[in-house]
Amino acid sequence: MRHVSSSTNLAQKLGAHPLFSATPEALLKQVAEHSELLEAVPGSVFFQHGDVARFVYVLLEGVVRVFHVHSDGREATVKHLAAPCTFGEMEVIAAEPYLEHCASLTRSSLIRIEATAFQDFLQQSPSATHGLLRDVCQRFCVEA
Secondary structure (H helix, E strand, O other), X not given: OEEEOXXXXXXXHHHHOHHHOOOOHHHHHHHHOOEEEEEEOOOOXXXXXXOOOOEEEEEEEOEEEEEEEOOOOOEEEEEEEEOOEXXXXXXXXXXXXXXXXXXXXXXXXXXXXXXXXXXXXXXXXHHHHHHHHHHHHXXXXXXX
């Protein structure tokens, strides 16, 4: 995984994501100061089950796989997430360790936001908080 430092265009990239699209520029810049752009190759691991939830990930391009690893090494895929989306936000908001493993399935471009900066952003942006709540609810509204 390659870290790309460019805070100048991070605010613009965030503003193009649906969750951040109605965010004032000053707040985007504030979030960007606590973020970094990542370029990931297939197989790049972002976090593992039990890791401290220190970041929220904003997927700009690509697909990631969320999965569990059993004690015997077998892996069970829980879901695939395609851009544009966020992940890791539930654990950050709940102040819990990450519940699953997450890795890139394709070449991916992401913004990694520090947990406290993301929480501050949600407190300052009711529309983004509502949008995130709607997105999380939609993820759980799946027919069997």
